[in-house]
Amino acid sequence: TPVHYRSSVTLYVGATLVDGPQDPAYATLVRSEILPSVAALGRSASVLAQVSDSTGLSASPDAVTVDVRGETDLFVLSVTADTPAHAAVLAGALGQAVAQRAEYLYPRTDEPLLTVVTAGATGAGEQVRALARATSAALGAVTGAALAAVAAGLAELARPRVRGRRDVALETSAPVLCLPAARVAGAPRPARSGVPERTEQCTRLRWMLRAGDADGPPRRIAVTGPASAPAVMTLTRELAAGAPRGDDVEPVYVPDVQRIATAGPVDGILLVADARNTTRRELQATVEAVESIDVPVVAAVVDGLLPSRAGWRAWLRAGAHGDARWSAETRGRDADLRTTDGRPGTTTRVTAALALAALGFTRPLPLGLSAGLMVAVALLPVWLPSVRRARGARTLFALAGLSLASGALLAWFSAADHGFTRHDAIRTAVLVATAVCGVGLVLWARSVLRLPVIGISFGLGALLSGFATLAGSQNPWKFELSFPVAVIVLSIVAARRRTALTIAALAALGVIDVLHDYRSALGFCGLAALLVLWQARPSGGMPRAPRWVGIPVVAGVVFAGYSLLTHLLVSGVLGSQLQQRTVAQIADSGSLLLSGRPEWTATWALMGHQPLGYGLGVVPTAADVAIARQGLALTHVPTVDGYLEHYMLNGGFELHSIVADLWVSLGPLGIVLGLAMGALVVHGLGIRLGARRASALVCFLVPLGLWNLAFGPLPSDVSALTLGLGLVLATRTPAPPRVAERTRTPEEAPGNPRQPLVVGG
Numbered sequence: 056t057p058v059h060y061r062s063s064v065t066l067y068v069g070a071t072l073v074d075g076p077q078d079p080a081y082a083t084l085v086r087s088e089i090l091p092s093v094a095a096l097g098r099s100a101s102v103l104a105q106v107s108d109s110t111g112l113s114a115s116p117d118a119v120t121v122d123v124r125g126e127t128d129l130f131v132l133s134v135t136a137d138t139p140a141h142a143a144v145l146a147g148a149l150g151q152a153v154a155q156r157a158e159y160l161y162p163r164t165d166e167p168l169l170t171v172v173t174a175g176a177t178g179a180g181e182q183v184r185a186l187a188r189a190t191s192a193a194l195g196a197v198t199g200a201a202l203a204a205v206a207a208g209l210a211e212l213a214r215p216r217v218r219g220r221r222d223v224a225l226e227t228s229a230p231v232l233c234l235p236a237a238r239v240a241g242a243p244r245p246a247r248s249g250v251p252e253r254t255e256q257c258t259r260l261r262w263m264l265r266a267g268d269a270d271g272p273p274r275r276i277a278v279t280g281p282a283s284a285p286a287v288m289t290l291t292r293e294l295a296a297g298a299p300r301g302d303d304v305e306p307v308y309v310p311d312v313q314r315i316a317t318a319g320p321v322d323g324i325l326l327v328a329d330a331r332n333t334t335r336r337e338l339q340a341t342v343e344a345v346e347s348i349d350v351p352v353v354a355a356v357v358d359g360l361l362p363s364r365a366g367w368r369a370w371l372r373a374g375a376h377g378d379a380r381w382s383a384e385t386r387g388r389d390a391d392l393r394t395t396d397g398r399p400g401t402t403t404r405v406t407a408a409l410a411l412a413a414l415g416f417t418r419p420l421p422l423g424l425s426a427g428l429m430v431a432v433a434l435l436p437v438w439l440p441s442v443r444r445a446r447g448a449r450t451l452f453a454l455a456g457l458s459l460a461s462g463a464l465l466a467w468f469s470a471a472d473h474g475f476t477r478h479d480a481i482r483t484a485v486l487v488a489t490a491v492c493g494v495g496l497v498l499w500a501r502s503v504l505r506l507p508v509i510g511i512s513f514g515l516g517a518l519l520s521g522f523a524t525l526a527g528s529q530n531p532w533k534f535e536l537s538f539p540v541a542v543i544v545l546s547i548v549a550a551r552r553r554t555a556l557t558i559a560a561l562a563a564l565g566v567i568d569v570l571h572d573y574r575s576a577l578g579f580c581g582l583a584a585l586l587v588l589w590q591a592r593p594s595g596g597m598p599r600a601p602r603w604v605g606i607p608v609v610a611g612v613v614f615a616g617y618s619l620l621t622h623l624l625v626s627g628v629l630g631s632q633l634q635q636r637t638v639a640q641i642a643d644s645g646s647l648l649l650s651g652r653p654e655w656t657a658t659w660a661l662m663g664h665q666p667l668g669y670g671l672g673v674v675p676t677a678a679d680v681a682i683a684r685q686g687l688a689l690t691h692v693p694t695v696d697g698y699l700e701h702y703m704l705n706g707g708f709e710l711h712s713i714v715a716d717l718w719v720s721l722g723p724l725g726i727v728l729g730l731a732m733g734a735l736v737v738h739g740l741g742i743r744l745g746a747r748r749a750s751a752l753v754c755f756l757v758p759l760g761l762w763n764l765a766f767g768p769l770p771s772d773v774s775a776l777t778l779g780l781g782l783v784l785a786t787r788t789p790a791p792p793r794v795a796e797r798t799r800t801p802e803e804a805p806g807n808p809r810q811p812l813v814v815g816g
Contacts, residue, residue, distance in 0.1 A: 062142035063183050064150035067174045068093050068157070091529065092701035093171060094121045094130040097149060100674055100704045102156055102475070112141055116674075116706040117478050119149070129174060139181075160697055179804065195309040197429070207377055215335050217328045218379045222335060222356050226342045228354040232260055235362040236331075237289050252362055257293050263354050264294075264304045264325065276353065277318055279309040280327035281341035286358045287327045309535045312344045330379050331359040344473045384700035407500045408512040410434055414493045415516025415539070417427035417774050418523050423481035426516075427774075431492035439592045445498050445784045447735045448462040454728045455491040459484055459671075462721040466670030473673045479707050480672025483720045486769055487728075489811075497781020506782070510546025510752050514539045514776055532571040538759075538775060540564070541576075545752040554591045557751045558584050575762060583754040590747040602621035653687055654703060654766075660686030661719070662712075668722035675704040681745025709768060713776065732776060735763050739783025753782055 068090045090267035096102050098121060103114045114134070122131040132149055154171040161168040215729050217223060220231040235252045249253035264276055278291045291308040306325070309318050324345055345352055361373040361380045373380070414427035431438070442448045460486070466475060500509050521535030528534050541564050548560045565580035664682045669675075675683075683699055703709055708719040717725030740757045745748035756779035 056622070059135050059136045059137065059619065060139045060142045061133055062139070063131050064146045065129055065131050065174045066093075066153060067170075067172050068128050068130070069170045070168065076288075077184050081496040088529070089161075089169065090128060090130060091123055092697055093153065093169070094123050094132075095701040095705050096156050097121050097132040098152045100701060101677070101700075102149070103706075105152050105156075106145060106301070110144055110148050110710040112136070112145055114145055114149070116476060118145075128635070134237055144153060160700065181199075183764055187439065202432075203434050205435050211377060212436050212439070216377075217330050217333045217335060217338055217357060219330070219360070223326075223328055223338065223355050223357055224675055226338055227352055227355055229326065229355045230263060231357065232256060232263065234260075234290070234356055234358045236359045237293070253293075257290075258357065260293060260325075260354065261304060262321070274303055275305045275307055275319070275321045276323050276325050277307050277309045277315050277350070278325045278327060279312050279341075280329065281333050281337040284473035286329040289356060290327055290356065290693070312341055312348075315348060315350065321350055324348075324350050326352050326355040328355070328357050329359045330357055331376070349409040403503050404508075406434075407503045408508060410496055411500055411504075411509060411512035412516035412519075414489075414496055414777070415518075415774065416520045417517065417771070418520045419482065419770075423478055423485050425489045427493050427496075428485055428489040431496045434499075435492075438495045441498040441502060441786070442495045444656075444786045446786070447731075447738075448494065448498065448784055449736065451494065451728075451731060451780075452491055454724065454731055455487055458717070458721040458724040458728045459487060461724045462668075462671040464670070465668050465722050467672055469670045469673045473669065473676055476672045476674055476707060478672075483671055483716075484768070487717075490773050492779045493774075493777040494784070496785065497778060497783060501782070501786075503551075506750060506752065507546045507550040509782070510542050510549065510778075514546060517542065517774065530571060530573075532567065533573045533576075533677065534771075537564075537568060537571070537573055537576055540777070541580075541755060542752065545750075545755055549750045549752055554587060557587050561587075561751065575766075579755055579759050579762070582758045583751055586744065586749065586754040587751050590744060590749060654715070656686040656689050657683035657699065657703060658686070658710045658712065658715045658718075659715045666723075668718050668720065668725065669708065670722075671720050673708070673720075674706060675708055680704050707726060711768050712766055713764045713769045713773055729764055733761055736760055736779050736783055737777070739785060741782075742785060743783065757783065 070089075098116045098119050100116070103116065103119070104115045108114075118135045120133045124130060127233050132146065132153065134142055134145040134149060136145055150173050154173070157171045220233050223231045232254045237253055257514050264274070264275075278287055278294070280287045287310065288308055291306045294304070294306040307321060309315050310577040315321065326345065339810070340464065341654075350460050359378070361378050410430045416426045418426075420426060442452065452461065462480075469475075495512075497509065500512075503513075517539035518536070521539055525531050525535055544560050544564060545557075548557045561580045561584045565577045568574075568576040568580065572739075618642065661679065664679075680699065683704060687699055703711070708716070710716055710719060714726055714729035717729045719725075721728065736757050736784070740749060740753065743753060756775055760776035760779040765775055767773075767775075
C-alpha cells in the first residue's frame with residue numbers, strides 16, 4: 056500500500072442573528088440542521104474544484120472525511136495526500152473554502168447569517184500507511200476465505216458427494232454400515248487415527264455378511280463400488296486378513312461392477328461408497344448396474360469418514376476438503392444437519408441467527424463492503440436451494456444481475472462528460488447485492504428458525520449498527536433506534552400471538568415516535584394495527600376470502616391512514632410543534648408529501664434530462680445541479696437550495712428514494728427491479744392477509760418497505776425491505792427425495808411393516 060498522510064482542520068459554525076420565522080439560520084437549529092449541511096460542503100464537487108484550482112493539487116471526495124462532533128458546534132475536515140505538506144495545504148484551503156461557501160449560501164443584505172471560523176491551527180500530516188496495510192491484509196484474508204468457501208460449496212452443489220448412510224439408504228434397501236477412514240492424514244499418533252473404531256466396525260460387517268450353515272462352503276462376497284478402487288481394495292484386504300480361522304465369508308475384490316461376471320460365481324455383493332470422492336450420481340449409476348445383475352446386494356458401506364478423535368490437523372484437512380465425520384453418523388445425524396426428529400440441529404440454528412444479525416448490521420465496512428453480503432456469500436450453497444423454491448425470487452435475482460450490468464454500461468457511457476467515483480460505485484453495487492442475497496438468507500432462515508427468532512436476530516444486528524453511529528446523530532431514536540427496536544418488540548409479541556398485546560405494543564411504539572418527531576413511523580404503526588385488527592375480525596360463518604382480497608384492503612388502509620394522520624397533525628392532536636410544521640409545509644407546496652419529500656420534483660427533472668439514468672458511481676455536473684434546482688423550485692421550500700447542494704447532489708446522487716436511487720445508478724432496469732420488489736412484497740402480504748396469517752411484524756415491515764421504495768434512501772432503508780421480502784415470499788414445498796427402483800424382497804412388499812435395516816456405529 057502506498058504511503059499516505061492525513062491533515063485535519065476544525066471549524067466552528069454559529070448564527071450571527073435571527074431574522075424571522077423563515078430564516079434558514081434558526082439559532083436553535085444550527086447544531087441539528089445547519090451544521091451537518093455546512094460540514095457536507097467539505098466533500099462537495101464545487102468546493103473541491105475550488106480547492107484544486109487555488110492550490111494546484113488534486114482533491115477528490117474519496118480523500119476527504121467529515122466528522123461532526125456531537126453536542127458541539129464543531130466539525131473536523133480531514134484530507135489525505137501523498138506528502139505531509141500537501142495534506143496540510145489541502146486541509147487549510149478546504150477549511151477556507153467551506154467557510155466562504157457557507158457564508159455565500161446563507162446571505163443577508165448587510166452581513167452573512169452564519170459565522171464559520173477555524174477553531175485551531177491546521178494539523179500536520181500524519182502517516183496512515185500502517186492502518187491501511189493492516190486493513191487491506193485482513194480484508195484480503197477474509198475475502199479469500201469467503202471466496203474459497205463459496206467455490207467449494209458451488210462445486211459440492213454441482214457434484215454432490217455421498218455424505219453418509221442416509222444417501223446410500225435412499226438408493227438401496229440393503230443394510231448400510233459406516234466406517235471411519237483406515238488412514239487419517241494429520242493424525243498425531245496411530246492410537247488416535249481411527250483404527251480401533253474401524254476394527255470394531257469391520258467386525259460388525261463380517262457378522263452381517265455371515266449366513267447359512269457354517270459347515271457349508273464359504274460364502275463368496277464380491278466387494279465393489281463406484282470409482283473407488285483404493286477404498287474397495289483396502290476393505291477387501293481387511294476383511295480377508297481379520298477373518299478368524301474357518302470363517303464362512305470369502306471377500307472377492309472386484310474393481311468394476313461390470314466385471315462381477317468374470318470373478319466367478321458369487322453369493323452376494325458388498326457395495327462400498329467412499330465418502331471422500333464418490334458422488335451421488337456415481338452411486339446411483341452403480342446401484343442401477345448392480346440391479347441389472349442377478350446377484351443380491353447383501354450390505355453397503357460408507358467408507359472414509361473422519362474418526363471422532365482424529366486430532367486438530369486431521370480436522371483442518373477434513374474441513375478444507377469438506378469430508379463428513381464418522382462421529383456425526385454414530386449419533387444418528389443426517390447429512391442435512393437435522394436431528395433424528397427432523398428438526399434443525401443446534402449448529403444450524405446458531406449459524407442462521409448469527410447470519411441474520413450480520414445482515415441487520417448495516418454499518419458500511421472498508422472498501423464499501425457489508426457484513427450481510429459477506430455472510431450471504433459464504434453461505435451461498437446453503438440458502439441457494441431456498442431461492443429456487445420461492446415464488447418470484449429467481450426473477451428478482453435475474454433482474455438484480457441485469458440491473459448491475461446495466462449500471463456498469465451506463466457509467467461507461469457517462470464517462471465522456473461526468474466524473475466517476477469508484478467507492479460510490481462499489482457501495483451501490485454492494486447495497487443491491489446485499490438486498491437480493493439477504494432475501495435468500497432470510498428465506499433459508501425461515502426453514503430453520505421461528506419468526507420471533509428471525510426478527511430478534513435481525514433487530515439485534517440493526518441495533519448494534521445504530522449504536523455505532525449514535526454519538527453524532529441529530530435524532531437518535533428516529534434515525535438509529537426506532538426501526539431495530541420496533542422489529543425486536545414486534546418479534547417478541549409475535550411469539551405470544553395475542554391481539555391485545557400486539558395493539559398495545561404498536562400503540563407504545565407510535566407514541567414514542569410522535570414524541571421524537573417521527574411522523575411516518577406513527578403511520579406505519581397505525582397501519583399495522585389496522586391490519587392486525589382486520590385479521591382478528593370474527594368470520595361469522597362467511598366463506599373464506601380469496602387470497603387476493605388482502606391487496607385492495609392494504610390500499611384502502613394506506614389511503615385511510617394517510618388521511619387520518621394528516622387530519623390529526625393539522626388539528627394539533629399530536630402536538631403544537633408538529634401542527635406548525637405540517638401547516639407550514641402544506642402552505643408552501645400544497646401537499647404534505649410534496650413538501651416533506653421534495654426530492655421527487657428534482658428526480659422528475661433529471662429523468663426528463665437523462666431518461667436512461669447515469670450509472671454506478673457517476674458524479675453530477677453543474678448542469679445536473681441546475682436541472683435539479685429547477686425541479687425543486689416547484690416546492691417553494693425556503694431552504695431547498697442548501698439541501699440540494701449539501702445532500703442530494705453532494706459529490707454523488709442521493710435522491711432519497713430507493714426506486715429513484717436505483718434508476719440513477721442502474722437505469723430503467725433499476726426501476727423495474729424496484730417495482731418488482733414492491734409487487735412481490737404486496738403480493739406476499741395479500742396472501743397472508745387472506746389466510747389471516749400476517750404477523751404484526753410483517754404488517755409493519757410491508758408498509759415501511761413500500762414507503763422506503765418511494766421516499767427512503769437506498770443506503771439506510773433498504774434493509775427493512777430486504778427483511779420484509781424474505782418473510783412474505785411464498786415458498787414451494789420441496790419434492791421428496793428420489794428412491795431408486797429396485798427388486799423388493801417378500802419382507803419389503805407393500806403392506807409389510809418391516810423397514811430397510813440401517814446399521815450405525
